Amino acid sequence: MHSILVIEDNTDLLENILEVLEINGYTVHSAIDGRDGLAKAKAHTPDLVVTDLVMPYMDGFTFMERLQAESSTQKTPVILVTAHAGDEARERGAALGAVAYITKPFEIEDLVILINNYFSGKS
Amino acid sequence: MFTLCSATVATLLNKDELQMDLRELPLDVQQKLSAISARRSMSEQDVLAQLIDAAHQEDEITVGEQFFRIMAESAPILFYVYDLLADRNVYANTGLVQILGLSPEELQVLASDAVPTLVHPDDLPALAASISRLRHAETDQLYEVDYRLRHRDGSYRWVHDRARVFRRTETGQPWQIIGAAFDITERRQAEDALASSQAMLDQAQRVAGIGHWEMNVEDGALKWSSGMHAVMGFDPRQGTPPLNVILERVHPDDRAIMPQTLDQLLQQVDSQQAGLVWRLLHPDGRLRYIEGRAERILDATGRVEKLIGTNLDITDRIEASMALQRLNDDLEARVRARTAELEVANAQLQQSRAFIEKVAAMVPSLIYVFDLLTQEVIYTNDARAVKLDAELMRQAMSLDLVQQANDYVTENDQARAMDYITRMLQAPDGDLISEEFKITDVSGGTRWVVTHNMVLSRDANGQARQILGVVEDVTESRLAREDLKRALAHERQINVLKSRIVLTTSHEFRTPLSIISTSAQLIETYYDQLTEARRRAHLKKIRAQVDHMTQLLEDILLVGRLEAGVVSIKAERFDFCELLREVIDDFRAQTSQGVIHAQLPDAPLVVEADRKLWQQVVVNLISNAVKYSLEHTTVQVRLTLKDDNHLHLQVQDAGIGIPQDDQPYLFQAFHRASNVGSISGSGLGLAITRQAVELHRGSISIQSSEGEGTIVQVVAPLAPERSS
Numbered sequence: 036m037h038s039i040l041v042i043e044d045n046t047d048l049l050e051n052i053l054e055v056l057e058i059n060g061y062t063v064h065s066a067i068d069g070r071d072g073l074a075k076a077k078a079h080t081p082d083l084v085v086t087d088l089v090m091p092y093m094d095g096f097t098f099m100e101r102l103q104a105e106s107s108t109q110k111t112p113v114i115l116v117t118a119h120a121g122d123e124a125r126e127r128g129a130a131l132g133a134v135a136y137i138t139k140p141f142e143i144e145d146l147v148i149l150i151n152n153y154f155s156g157k158s
Numbered sequence: 159m160f161t162l163c164s165a166t167v168a169t170l171l172n173k174d175e176l177q178m179d180l181r182e183l184p185l186d187v188q189q190k191l192s193a194i195s196a197r198r199s200m201s202e203q204d205v206l207a208q209l210i211d212a213a214h215q216e217d218e219i220t221v222g223e224q225f226f227r228i229m230a231e232s233a234p235i236l237f238y239v240y241d242l243l244a245d246r247n248v249y250a251n252t253g254l255v256q257i258l259g260l261s262p263e264e265l266q267v268l269a270s271d272a273v274p275t276l277v278h279p280d281d282l283p284a285l286a287a288s289i290s291r292l293r294h295a296e297t298d299q300l301y302e303v304d305y306r307l308r309h310r311d312g313s314y315r316w317v318h319d320r321a322r323v324f325r326r327t328e329t330g331q332p333w334q335i336i337g338a339a340f341d342i343t344e345r346r347q348a349e350d351a352l353a354s355s356q357a358m359l360d361q362a363q364r365v366a367g368i369g370h371w372e373m374n375v376e377d378g379a380l381k382w383s384s385g386m387h388a389v390m391g392f393d394p395r396q397g398t399p400p401l402n403v404i405l406e407r408v409h410p411d412d413r414a415i416m417p418q419t420l421d422q423l424l425q426q427v428d429s430q431q432a433g434l435v436w437r438l439l440h441p442d443g444r445l446r447y448i449e450g451r452a453e454r455i456l457d458a459t460g461r462v463e464k465l466i467g468t469n470l471d472i473t474d475r476i477e478a479s480m481a482l483q484r485l486n487d488d489l490e491a492r493v494r495a496r497t498a499e500l501e502v503a504n505a506q507l508q509q510s511r512a513f514i515e516k517v518a519a520m521v522p523s524l525i526y527v528f529d530l531l532t533q534e535v536i537y538t539n540d541a542r543a544v545k546l547d548a549e550l551m552r553q554a555m556s557l558d559l560v561q562q563a564n565d566y567v568t569e570n571d572q573a574r575a576m577d578y579i580t581r582m583l584q585a586p587d588g589d590l591i592s593e594e595f596k597i598t599d600v601s602g603g604t605r606w607v608v609t610h611n612m613v614l615s616r617d618a619n620g621q622a623r624q625i626l627g628v629v630e631d632v633t634e635s636r637l638a639r640e641d642l643k644r645a646l647a648h649e650r651q652i653n654v655l656k657s658r659i660v661l662t663t664s665h666e667f668r669t670p671l672s673i674i675s676t677s678a679q680l681i682e683t684y685y686d687q688l689t690e691a692r693r694r695a696h697l698k699k700i701r702a703q704v705d706h707m708t709q710l711l712e713d714i715l716l717v718g719r720l721e722a723g724v725v726s727i728k729a730e731r732f733d734f735c736e737l738l739r740e741v742i743d744d745f746r747a748q749t750s751q752g753v754i755h756a757q758l759p760d761a762p763l764v765v766e767a768d769r770k771l772w773q774q775v776v777v778n779l780i781s782n783a784v785k786y787s788l789e790h791t792t793v794q795v796r797l798t799l800k801d802d803n804h805l806h807l808q809v810q811d812a813g814i815g816i817p818q819d820d821q822p823y824l825f826q827a828f829h830r831a832s833n834v835g836s837i838s839g840s841g842l843g844l845a846i847t848r849q850a851v852e853l854h855r856g857s858i859s860i861q862s863s864e865g866e867g868t869i870v871q872v873v874a875p876l877a878p879e880r881s882s
Contacts, residue, residue, distance in 0.1 A: 051673065091837070
């Protein structure tokens with residue numbers, strides 16, 4: 036079973052994402068900011084990280100750079116979820132190696148299908 | 159006794175020498191001459207004749223010797239007998255004493271030295287010649303000579319000496335001569351004076367170019383002075399020319415008037431004198447102008463006896479006067495010509511000046527010429543045409559006075575004005591130096607002028623003397639420019655605000671929308687897998703997010719209405735302490751982040767105000783303090799009564815603070831400080847707060863340092879001011 040780390044500073048939204056991923060059979064870990072997320076990633080070495088871009092203490096891009104700097108998490112794929120609608124953020128995410136980019140508000144099933152497809156494509 | 163023989167003596171003396179016209183001599187000379195003449199006729203002539211007769215008879219009449227001696231001794235004449243062979247005087251009478259102050263004995267002592275001693279050296283040759291002639295005289299002819307003899311007192315006396323041989327040797331050679339010397343000193347002096355006077359008169363007449371004439375009316379005889387000859391160009395040696403010859407010399411045009419004038423003078427009784435100017439054809443070829451004057455002389459019976467007159471050569475005067483006249487005429491002609499030229503030039507100048515003044519009057523700027531030496535404006539165009547009012551113009555002109563510049567140029571421009579004036583005064587001639595200044599007009603208003611100046615003239619040392627200036631009032635264009643700039647800045651600000659609104663709203667709306675969307679989909683898609691509790695939790699979430707979004711929308715609308723000034727206070731009486739406690743309790747219930755310390759008065763603080771607006775103010779301030787607090791810090795809320803009628807609310811945090819650059823924009827809607835990071839917020843809170851406080855006639859101030867915290871203070875009256 037794949038494990039997924041979800042990082043989101045809005046707890047209501049975090050709960051909803053965790054809930055749908057659990058229903059779909061994934062092992063989930065959660066964090067409420069980038070700093071927290073980096074610690075959880077190193078602790079659990081998840082198969083995938085779904086992270087918000089705008090967060091307290093450490094934003095999504097910094098989180099990705101730090102994640103890739105760690106040998107244990109160097110190859111961990113990241114899906115970015117953000118309220119930023121601009122192309123600039125999308126391009127920066129792609130440059131950092133994000134596997135997907137989802138803009139808020141989003142259909143929860145779109146996120147599930149994206150994750151399912153990602154793992155089925157890999158295996 | 160001497161008068162007896164006057165007829166005899168007359169033959170001896172040449173009476174003609176006395177025939178001169180005494181009337182031509184000065185009166186005193188005439189008198190002297192008459193006296194001498196009279197004396198001569200009484201004494202010397204008669205006495206001499208008698209003496210000579212007596213001497214002839216000396217040899218024959220011995221008795222006569224005695225008589226002669228008596229005669230000789232008593233006469234005031236020097237009688238002498240001179241021995242030619244012994245070359246000395248052998249006899250002299252007492253006339254020697256009378257004439258020379260010497261006694262006959264003294265003369266004897268001198269012997270043969272008498273002549274060289276007593277005779278004037280200048281007269282010795284003449285005397286020697288006379289004596290020499292006597293030595294060789296073959297007859298008893300009388301020899302005459304005049305010479306001077308030295309008086310005992312050293313002065314010389316003129317004597318007229320007549321001598322003849324009166325004794326000869328046996329061979330007939332002249333042996334002794336007898337002579338008589340008359341003292342003629344006074345006559346000689348009178349003659350000298352007369353000659354000198356005549357010479358002076360002639361000289362004076364020649365020099366003056368004047369001559370005089372005299373005409374006897376009876377026989378028409380005319381007599382000229384020598385000056386007359388000189389004036390008329392005739393040879394004086396030829397005597398007075400006849401009248402017809404004289405008339406030939408008169409200019410033909412003037413010939414008729416001369417006899418006419420003389421006739422008139424002869425006939426007219428009442429006019430003694432006549433005068434006329436006529437032209438003379440002088441033999442030297444030059445035309446002369448003669449001023450003639452004539453006067454008639456009447457005899458004792460009242461008849462005209464003769465005419466006398468003068469002719470004055472006034473050619474030089476007339477010619478000089480004519481030359482002067484020509485010069486004057488020439489000068490006048492030139493002055494007239496020059497005056498005419500000047501009038502034309504002046505008319506042109508007036509015309510061009512009028513043109514320039516018309517042009518200058520049409521120019522909507524002030525034009526002036528300023529004299530630095532007198533500190534006066536010496537030219538300015540028509541002030542009525544200038545937009546600036548008179549006082550402002552004067553001030554504008556003052557821009558050019560170094561010492562006055564500071565009074566009118568606004569403070570920031572003063573150094574620049576000084577620099578401008580220095581540059582302008584040193585600029586090469588013809589260079590127009592321009593600069594814009596902000597000036598204060600008489601009513602205290604601000605105006606902008608552009609001054610263009612140049613040095614118009616300099617003094618001998620090269621120092622600027624006159625300044626030409628043009629002052630344009632550019633206030634309107636300047637204001638329009640500034641309006642445009644402000645509008646552009648405002649436009650930019652609005653653009654920034656718009657993008658900020660887009661950014662904020664997109665972020666602030668997207669998160670709640672995501673929650674609503676995901677919760678709704680979870681219920682919809684996974685309805686069966688969700689417990690009833692979970693379904694209710696999702697519905698509650700949806701409801702909460704809808705409320706949050708509604709609040710956000712209301713805030714946006716409220717700030718819009720507050721800024722538009724369309725919000726009115728719905729005043730009610732309430733206890734501000736109570737309101738504050740409620741809000742703080744809510745915060746304490748909602749958040750675990752930060753600790754709120756409240757310090758409130760014990761007694762209620764009743765205010766008359768819009769409770770809803772004040773609630774929003776308090777929520778916003780505490781919410782900000784909590785939201786931007788650092789971990790493990792507290793928020794201090796303190797409410798006090800100020801001056802009995804004001805509330806004083808202070809909210810202090812030890813949070814991230816506000817960067818200096820953001821502080822001026824704190825109260826602008828949608829503005830968020832650069833250091834907020836991911837802390838959510840709409841940027842509306844402080845905008846609404848300030849508008850609400852000011853609506854209640856209160857004030858808000860913020861002190862903040864980045865990284866240290868923020869203190870917000872609000873002061874507001876407890877009740878709105880009553881107008882009555």
